[in-house]
Amino acid sequence: MPEYTIGLDLGGTNLRAAAIDRSGVMLDKISGSTNFAEGRDAVLSDITAAIAKLRDKHGPTGLAGIGVGIPGFIRMKEGIITGSNNLPYLENLPIRDEISRRLGALVILENDANAAALGEQWMGAGRHVQDLVLLTLGTGVGGGIISGGRVLRGSVGMAGEFGHITAVPGGNPCGCGNQGCLEKHASATAVTAMARLMQLGEDLSAKEVYDLARRDDLVGEKARTIWRVFGENLGGAIAALINTFNFPLYLLSGGVLPAWELFEPHMMRTARERSFTFRATLNETRIAQATLGNEAGLYGAAYLPWIEK
Numbered sequence: 001m002p003e004y005t006i007g008l009d010l011g012g013t014n015l016r017a018a019a020i021d022r023s024g025v026m027l028d029k030i031s032g033s034t035n036f037a038e039g040r041d042a043v044l045s046d047i048t049a050a051i052a053k054l055r056d057k058h059g060p061t062g063l064a065g066i067g068v069g070i071p072g073f074i075r076m077k078e079g080i081i082t083g084s085n086n087l088p089y090l091e092n093l094p095i096r097d098e099i100s101r102r103l104g105a106l107v108i109l110e111n112d113a114n115a116a117a118l119g120e121q122w123m124g125a126g127r128h129v130q131d132l133v134l135l136t137l138g139t140g141v142g143g144g145i146i147s148g149g150r151v152l153r154g155s156v157g158m159a160g161e162f163g164h165i166t167a168v169p170g171g172n173p174c175g176c177g178n179q180g181c182l183e184k185h186a187s188a189t190a191v192t193a194m195a196r197l198m199q200l201g202e203d204l205s206a207k208e209v210y211d212l213a214r215r216d217d218l219v220g221e222k223a224r225t226i227w228r229v230f231g232e233n234l235g236g237a238i239a240a241l242i243n244t245f246n247f248p249l250y251l252l253s254g255g256v257l258p259a260w261e262l263f264e265p266h267m268m269r270t271a272r273e274r275s276f277t278f279r280a281t282l283n284e285t286r287i288a289q290a291t292l293g294n295e296a297g298l299y300g301a302a303y304l305p306w307i308e309k
């Protein structure tokens with residue numbers, strides 16, 4: 001009887017893997033380092049070594065499958081990665097089948113932000129709903145959509161790229177070719193950039209701008225302005241998502257969450273102003289903090305074999 005799965009979350013410098021049972025109890029977790037710069041074989045070996053370590057400890061017979069969260073777009077049918085800035089050498093190769101061959105087990109690849117959204121739906125803040133959107137507000141803005149308890153991927157796995165929807169028409173240029181992308185106006189990086197423009201400091205983290213905002217002087221006022229603008233930009237984007245999906249839950253995670261109390265009122269006000277769907281469903285629609293932090297991707301990856309095979 002299959003008893004557990006292994007979820008793996010591949011980041012730029014670290015790789016984490018967990019054995020999780022069918023009910024969502026994390027049995028074991030390991031982390032190791034990986035370096036995207038080392039190339040294809042090194043990254044594949046890091047992935048398989050981490051999984052094999054957990055499988056050998058918990059037994060191959062109980063293993064129902066393996067989910068791997070990867071920063072990039074996934075073509076599910078073919079089991080390949082496309083459009084990954086970080087892992088160009090893994091693109092268009094049969095990565096899923098290669099990992100599966102090395103480990104002799106079912107493997108499912110998933111975009112890392114999609115996996116995080118699925119993890120929140122399985123064991124986090126979305127446990128009681130079947131439909132949600134997760135926005136990860138960090139260096140950039142990632143997103144995932146869960147509809148009917150399943151990841152909504154779009155036709156080639158590129159759905160949910162909320163970081164690149166236009167939040168500010170004619171706004172800051174973005175590497176994707178657009179102007180005014182959400183991640184240029186409502187990410188941790190955007191907070192740092194605004195702090196620089198307001199001459200608060202050259203390279204302040206979101207946490208530092210949060211700390212400044214608690215000061216009772218002109219500096220504090222400037223920092224609070226940044227969080228107001230941040231909240232308004234985010235609220236406008238969430239208004240568009242609420243109008244699009246009419247889901248009951250919109251979750252936020254990432255490095256800006258500590259400043260929740262500063263941007264939340266502005267985000268909520270703007271979302272109410274801009275979304276008639278939100279105003280009509282105030283009791284049924286929630287914008288809330290995700291609860292699993294950086295473990296969401298592990299839970300989501302581990303959940304995949306149970307729902308996708």
Ligand SMILES: [Zn+2]
Nearest residue numbers: 164174176181
């Ligand atoms: Zn963009």
